[in-house]
Amino acid sequence: MVVVWNSYFLSTVAILTTIATGPYTVLAHTAIGDAATTIHVTVGEDKVIPLGDSVVLPCNYSVPSDNVHPLVSWWKDRGPVLTRRIVYEHQEGRFSKGYGGWAGRSELVGQASLEIFNITTDDDGKYECEVRVPLIYGAARGYILLSVVDGEHGTENSAPHSPLGRTVVVAIIAVVCCLLLVVLTVTVLCLRQKKRIKRSSAEQQSDGRTSHTSSGEKI
Numbered sequence: 001m002v003v004v005w006n007s008y009f010l011s012t013v014a015i016l017t018t019i020a021t022g023p024y025t026v027l028a029h030t031a032i033g034d035a036a037t038t039i040h041v042t043v044g045e046d047k048v049i050p051l052g053d054s055v056v057l058p059c060n061y062s063v064p065s066d067n068v069h070p071l072v073s074w075w076k077d078r079g080p081v082l083t084r085r086i087v088y089e090h091q092e093g094r095f096s097k098g099y100g101g102w103a104g105r106s107e108l109v110g111q112a113s114l115e116i117f118n119i120t121t122d123d124d125g126k127y128e129c130e131v132r133v134p135l136i137y138g139a140a141r142g143y144i145l146l147s148v149v150d151g152e153h154g155t156e157n158s159a160p161h162s163p164l165g166r167t168v169v170v171a172i173i174a175v176v177c178c179l180l181l182v183v184l185t186v187t188v189l190c191l192r193q194k195k196r197i198k199r200s201s202a203e204q205q206s207d208g209r210t211s212h213t214s215s216g217e218k219i
Helices: 162-219
Strands: 002-009 012-019 024-030 041-043 047-050 055-057 060-062 069-076 085-091 095-098 106-107 115-116 123-131 139-151
Touching: 024 085, 041 139, 047 055, 055 123, 055 139, 060 069, 060 115, 060 123, 085 106, 095 106
Parallel strands: 047 139
Antiparallel strands: 002 012, 012 024, 041 060, 055 115, 069 085, 069 123, 085 095, 106 115, 123 139
């Protein structure tokens, strides 16, 4: 015969399981939890992504039992309740949806990773991956920072740069170099022309003085 007895003492719940002919075994679980009833969350490194690209914010978790379906929630800039924003929520067999500006351009991939498409400046900030099993294991969280830049920067998650874009950049650099060369050439020619004019003027003045001296001697 198996008898299960529950007893409550302050914040500690003691679950007593006994077989009539065997010894007593007591399992104690506090509000803090223990190693057997803890959710573990692991997130990836911070990301730097260009505008318009896509990014995957890595998040994985482990729970003590495979018989539960945790609620996965992604938050942005979590802090005071009034400033945080819910980005995405997922619970297997129930729902999976994005909210606000992330609706239609975000999805859950892998175990709990969040993929965001067509990155905008509003996506810049700190994200929180929260995994929760209410009333059983509690919740665990991990944080990752997403920085959005306006330029060709990023991590391995950014899409390959367009060959056309690189060609345009090279062409612009070539045009600028040509313009600088033209300006330099014109400047050098102008300086040489000024020197010629000065030299010619000096020679004319010298010839004039020589001619005047010769005329005086003849008189």
